[in-house]
Amino acid sequence: MSEDAVRWPSFCDLCGEYTTTPEHCSHCGHTLHAVVPPEVPPPGPAHPTTPFAEAAASRRVEHRGLLAELAQWALAEGRRVDLDVAAVCVHALDRQRTEGGIHLDRRQVNWIMWGAVRNEVSPRRALLPDTWIEDLWTVLRFLVATERLTSDSDPEPALLEPLQCYGGLGADGRERPDGVDVDFFCQCHHPHDPTCPPGMVQVSLGRDWDDHFEYVGYAHGIPRSVDIPMSAYEPLAKLARRHRAQPAMFNVALDQFDHLGTVPADREVSKLWLYLFTPARKRGWPPLALDEHGRAWRAKRHRGRRRGFRWTSVDDRSAAHLCGLASWEFDREHREQELLEQWEDDGPLRSVEP
Ligand SMILES: [Zn+2]
Ligand SMILES: [Zn+2]
Ligand SMILES: [Zn+2]
Structure with missing residues (x-):
């Protein structure tokens, strides 16, 4: 880019x-x-004062030809569509227009959900209707069906994934019932990869901090809807035991890690189990990659390789640093110390920002 x-x-x-x-x-x-x-x-704190239809009115006019076509298509598909929401979505999607049509990949759909559509609406002091993701679903399917996307755009199933992972929809494009989760592994931060082996998924394994090159590996990913057996945590438990047994190491708490899946053995490394340290999830730390003995491995830049990295083993202490555990513990101790100092300075009655 x-x-x-x-x-x-x-x-x-x-x-x-x-x-x-x-x-x-x-x-x-x-x-x-x-x-x-x-x-x-x-946007600051929202004080919505504009009805949504009013906020979308200029987009309705701007895209009226396409919206009329969409209304016809949705009717034939038996789907209701809110044309005010559709107008705003179409406008946001139109930012991806190139000469050959609208270019869309899965990441961009994810972005459009979080940013572009909201950016359309919030300056007008309006709120998106609760069901707006269902309309985005209809718009995306319509754009695919009417061949408005470029031929190198991601396939339709990939484009619809973020609406399920983060938008609460089921595979039918309607709100998922309570207690039901998506039955595929989330790859919303990666574009579709046609060379990804069947049954495997792309997983981010970290970055080269010099140029931010992202190490993306293939793994057998476990969908959110699947209950994970405790046996899948055995490698992590081995690492945790070694940390406990040595002085000045870290508290590796199994319930603070999500098991993402496994990387099959290859010529240089045996099978690896991936665990994401969840308290630091938002900070973008890579998952911990452990072999069956709980020894940690990390992806390291190797420009000669097709995927741009190779595996190299690291010691137990480095493992805690690699997955964000060490920095999270440091932050927590620092916060606790700050609270204590503030308490001593100001007395206990003054409330403290988290
Ligand atoms: Zn996803
Ligand atoms: Zn992204
Ligand atoms: Zn961020």
């Missing part, structure tokens, strides 16, 4: 926070894919 393609300030599509730096999120370091002009300052 060229330097000037990324505008800011804007929302990060990974952590959803406003970032104050270009290119990489000031909160989590994520590479920004967003393309949005800085039309407005970050």
